Amino acid sequence: xxxxxxxxxxxxxxxxxxxxxxxxxxxxxxxxxxxxAVPRAVITHGHGxxxxxxxxxxxxxxxxxxxxRTRFQDMPDTEQQALKYRESVRIGDVEVGFAxxxxxxxxxxxxxxxxxxxxxxxxxxxxxxxxxCPPFEPVPCDVFITEATFALPVFHHPSDAGEIGxxxxxVDTFPERTHLVGVYALGKCQRVIRLLREAGYDKRIWxxxxxxxxxxxxxxxxxxxxxxxxxxxxxxxTFKGAxxxxxxxxxxxxxxxxxAEPIAAVCSGWMNVRARAxxxxxxxxxxxxxxxxxxxxxxxxxxxxxxxIWVTHxxxxxxxxxxxxxxxxxxxxHLAGREDEES
Amino acid sequence: MQAFARLLDSLSFQPARxxxxxxxxxxxxxxxxxxxxxxxAALTGGLDFPSAKPALLRGFGQEKIGEVLFALSYDYVxxxxxxxxxxxxxxxxAGPPPTLADVVETLQRxxxxxxxxxxxxxxxxxxxxxxWALLKLLTGALRVGxxxxxxxxxxxxxxxxxxxxxxxxxxxxxxxYRPLFDWLLQGAPRPSSNAGAAFLPAMLANPIDRSExxxxxxxxxxxxxxxxxxxxxxxxxxxxxRLYSRAGEDVSGAFPDIIEAIDFEGVxxxxxxxxxxxxVAPFNDLQQRLNRxxxxxKILKEHPAHVRLYDVxxxxxxxxxGLSFDERRIRLEAWIALKERxxxxxxxxxxxxxxxxxxxxREEMRADGIEGLMLKRGDSAYLSxxxxxxxxxxxxxxxxxxxVMMYAQRGHGKRSSFYSDFTFGCWRDSAAGGRELAPxxxxxxxxxxxxxxWLDKWVRDHTTNRYGPVREVEQKLVLEIAxxxxxxxxxxxxxxxxxxxxxxxxxxxxxxxxxxxVDNLLRLLTNSASESPLAGGMSHAHYPGVIVTExx
Numbered sequence: 001x002x003x004x005x006x007x008x009x010x011x012x013x014x015x016x017x018x019x020x021x022x023x024x025x026x027x028x029x030x031x032x033x034x035x036x037a038v039p040r041a042v043i044t045h046g047h048g049x050x051x052x053x054x055x056x057x058x059x060x061x062x063x064x065x066x067x068x069r070t071r072f073q074d075m076p077d078t079e080q081q082a083l084k085y086r087e088s089v090r091i092g093d094v095e096v097g098f099a100x101x102x103x104x105x106x107x108x109x110x111x112x113x114x115x116x117x118x119x120x121x122x123x124x125x126x127x128x129x130x131x132x133c134p135p136f137e138p139v140p141c142d143v144f145i146t147e148a149t150f151a152l153p154v155f156h157h158p159s160d161a162g163e164i165g166x167x168x169x170x171v172d173t174f175p176e177r178t179h180l181v182g183v184y185a186l187g188k189c190q191r192v193i194r195l196l197r198e199a200g201y202d203k204r205i206w207x208x209x210x211x212x213x214x215x216x217x218x219x220x221x222x223x224x225x226x227x228x229x230x231x232x233x234x235x236x237x238t239f240k241g242a243x244x245x246x247x248x249x250x251x252x253x254x255x256x257x258x259x260a261e262p263i264a265a266v267c268s269g270w271m272n273v274r275a276r277a278x279x280x281x282x283x284x285x286x287x288x289x290x291x292x293x294x295x296x297x298x299x300x301x302x303x304x305x306x307x308x309i310w311v312t313h314x315x316x317x318x319x320x321x322x323x324x325x326x327x328x329x330x331x332x333x334h335l336a337g338r339e340d341e342e343s
Numbered sequence: 344m345q346a347f348a349r350l351l352d353s354l355s356f357q358p359a360r361x362x363x364x365x366x367x368x369x370x371x372x373x374x375x376x377x378x379x380x381x382x383x384a385a386l387t388g389g390l391d392f393p394s395a396k397p398a399l400l401r402g403f404g405q406e407k408i409g410e411v412l413f414a415l416s417y418d419y420v421x422x423x424x425x426x427x428x429x430x431x432x433x434x435x436x437a438g439p440p441p442t443l444a445d446v447v448e449t450l451q452r453x454x455x456x457x458x459x460x461x462x463x464x465x466x467x468x469x470x471x472x473x474x475w476a477l478l479k480l481l482t483g484a485l486r487v488g489x490x491x492x493x494x495x496x497x498x499x500x501x502x503x504x505x506x507x508x509x510x511x512x513x514x515x516x517x518x519x520y521r522p523l524f525d526w527l528l529q530g531a532p533r534p535s536s537n538a539g540a541a542f543l544p545a546m547l548a549n550p551i552d553r554s555e556x557x558x559x560x561x562x563x564x565x566x567x568x569x570x571x572x573x574x575x576x577x578x579x580x581x582x583x584x585r586l587y588s589r590a591g592e593d594v595s596g597a598f599p600d601i602i603e604a605i606d607f608e609g610v611x612x613x614x615x616x617x618x619x620x621x622x623v624a625p626f627n628d629l630q631q632r633l634n635r636x637x638x639x640x641k642i643l644k645e646h647p648a649h650v651r652l653y654d655v656x657x658x659x660x661x662x663x664x665g666l667s668f669d670e671r672r673i674r675l676e677a678w679i680a681l682k683e684r685x686x687x688x689x690x691x692x693x694x695x696x697x698x699x700x701x702x703x704x705r706e707e708m709r710a711d712g713i714e715g716l717m718l719k720r721g722d723s724a725y726l727s728x729x730x731x732x733x734x735x736x737x738x739x740x741x742x743x744x745x746x747v748m749m750y751a752q753r754g755h756g757k758r759s760s761f762y763s764d765f766t767f768g769c770w771r772d773s774a775a776g777g778r779e780l781a782p783x784x785x786x787x788x789x790x791x792x793x794x795x796x797w798l799d800k801w802v803r804d805h806t807t808n809r810y811g812p813v814r815e816v817e818q819k820l821v822l823e824i825a826x827x828x829x830x831x832x833x834x835x836x837x838x839x840x841x842x843x844x845x846x847x848x849x850x851x852x853x854x855x856x857x858x859x860x861v862d863n864l865l866r867l868l869t870n871s872a873s874e875s876p877l878a879g880g881m882s883h884a885h886y887p888g889v890i891v892t893e894x895x
Contacts, residue, residue: 152415152419153412154420154426155429156432158470158471166349170353173365173366173369174365251760252753253760256760257760263362273425273429274355274422274425275421278356279811281753283357284356315415318415318416321412321415
């Protein structure tokens with residue numbers, strides 16, 4: 001891996017820049033998390049707005065490649081190259097490495113070094129401990145590309161334990177009802193199960209069928225989810241007092257009608273804002289997010305110490321304003337294909 | 344404070360009544376005095392301290408994170424108290440968070456200049472939900488979907504008492520209500536309703552229709568017009584004067600004209616109306632008087648309030664509730680005849696020999712100030728609640744219109760997976776030539792569970808567009824909408840608003856092109872406008888149909 005040496009002459013935008021297909025690294029001739037199929041892609045993590053099928057070559061962590069194979073029917077037509085955290089590989093004239101991002105299983109920051117200049121593409125990240133993946137590691141760099149999903153001072157994600165406590169308290173208060181918990185299938189689902197286990201909840205956790213394959217993948221990677229079973233296998237189960245996890249879209253779907261007076265819980269960083277929680281129909285909003293909140297984002301800018309940051313997907317304006325206040329050269333970087341709502 | 348904050352937080356997201364009750368009951372059982380009493384006062388609207396001004400909160404926010412970030416944050420969240428609660432960070436050095444009692448007792452004593460410093464200290468010590476709840480308390484609007492009645496129901500439930508047992512003594516109690524909790528939970532004696540002008544739980548009627556009347560003997564019943572106002576109780580005793588809603592909420596503050604006019608001792612049941620000369624103004628006019636914190640002289644002059652009395656519960660120290668309706672009526676009429684009181688008059692009895700005659704009178708009565716008829720057994724004692732049999736309400740037949748479904752939205756609670764809120768429209772000429780649908784109303788009941796399943800499936804199968812939680816549907820399903828009245832509206836694009844719309848029938852047999860036009864609805868409006876100024880503005884029109892002085 002290259003060593004950081006500040007380069008006055010090289011403008012980083014000449015070798016890494018956004019294109020309609022995604023963020024493009026010219027001297028390596030590859031895209032990072034492209035929105036469309038490309039000849040060569042570097043993938044930071046397995047969420048759908050970062051990992052897409054159809055690339056000719058894909059470089060990612062072994063876990064991310066496993067996730068992509070699960071989601072994209074084994075990806076037989078993609079030449080897959082696995083790269084572990086803290087290892088690096090040369091693509092064209094660029095040295096490419098991965099550092100843990102703390103977002104979900106396999107999530108990585110892409111560390112790119114070219115002509116003595118280092119750019120870190122953080123992908124999505126968070127700073128608080130997550131029992132399903134290694135924590136974010138700050139990598140000193142010349143340019144740090146940060147996400148900004150929750151980049152407003154209103155976003156202070158409370159402690160995970162407190163939010164899980166809210167869920168368990170509600171289960172105690174309404175023991176005759178089913179608690180339906182809306183979670184993203186990849187990452188959030190498995191993290192919430194682990195958090196429940198850490199809070200001492202050892203009963204069976206029921207899963208919507210759409211969550212099964214990724215839960216199995218996590219289990220295969222050594223994440224102990226305890227007693228989980230698909231709802232479809234239940235016989236004569238009333239689900240009274242049960243915790244059932246499902247994708248958020250299923251909460252208001254006909255699927256949910258089989259349960260006893262369900263209470264709709266939604267786990268997402270958006271639940272922090274009441275109007276957003278109401279729009280989602282949450283009766284029990286739980287602020288559990290896989291993205292950095294405002295204090296984590298601002299702390300990260302200080303930790304990586306980059307003189308230049310590019311801010312992408314989310315509320316760029318506030319973070320750019322804040323970074324400039326710290327004397328950092330900050331600007332927004334508009335990337336194609338990023339969805340605001342992923343959290 | 345933190346426990347109370349968690350309660351408010353849960354309540355604000357919980358749409359179901361029974362679940363709200365459970366949350367409040369659990370809180371009241373788990374929380375010690377005096378906090379639970381102050382919480383009960385907050386939920387029943389019984390807390391009063393100087394409110395924090397929005398400018399103060401905005402100033403706090405800007406000081407904390409700067410103007411730019413605060414503006415971006417507020418713009419995103421859309422609620423000042425919530426924005427401030429979210430951007431503020433808990434300071435671990437600030438010490439333990441205040442209890443609800445600390446907050447209430449401190450604020451009641453604090454001067455306006457002391458408040459900001461106290462408030463900052465609390466914001467430092469509380470978590471974000473705690474800050475939100477504190478700021479909601481301070482800005483005077485909890486908005487968690489809990490009525491005073493519901494909170495009283497919860498407190499009655501924890502002591503296994505009927506809500507009316509709480510209601511009867513309520514106005515003699517003071518926050519934080521320790522004697523109330525001692526009675527409900529510790530077996531202490533029931534606090535007495537010793538204070539004057541206490542609310543007496545109201546007697547309510549059951550709906551009835553023409554076909555059910557034949558089983559009843561008309562000779563046993565008395566009829567009155569069912570006025571389209573608000574049921575109230577006027578209570579005066581020992582120098583105290585109160586006006587209560589039928590749920591026992593003290594609304595005296597909004598009606599100083601009525602309170603001033605009370606020069607008697609007694610408790611009366613009647614209808615609150617806006618009345619000009621001898622005419623009853625439409626319900627819209629009365630709405631101008633409701634939910635106001637301050638009442639301006641202009642409002643008092645232009646929307647004079649009036650109570651039309653139809654029952655007497657206490658009179659000069661005597662409880663009349665055990666007497667029959669006929670006996671109470673004699674006392675009421677005799678009392679009214681003693682003195683002319685411009686703000687009070689008698690609701691006349693409508694005489695009839697048989698149901699057919701009464702039905703004919705009901706048909707002829709077209710005036711807007713009247714919703715139908717009340718039928719009361721002559722021998723009925725005044726009982727609290729809604730006893731089956733003695734009192735009935737026989738509402739005027741609703742108006743009907745054929746409308747076309749335009750949008751559907753999912754419901755809440757049990758209905759959260761069903762498209763159960765429907766926006767419907769009527770035809771009008773479009774600017775481009777041809778015709779278009781203009782929304783005229785929204786309805787979310789009137790159908791059976793089976794019809795709901797059918798409607799839900801229809802919506803899913805005919806969706807053309809989605810806007811967040813709303814689905815736009817093909818404009819082809821005709822819904823027959825029943826409604827109790829129609830008014831001109833500046834808020835609706837079509838210019839009309841329906842009162843109490845509900846789905847009467849699903850008209851799969853009718854092509855959408857044959858549904859009603861907005862003009863048809865406007866004609867209903869002009870028909871009634873000769874009797875009532877629903878359109879607003881023409882505020883001195885009379886209603887020839889309503890003869891206030893019809894002899895009893």
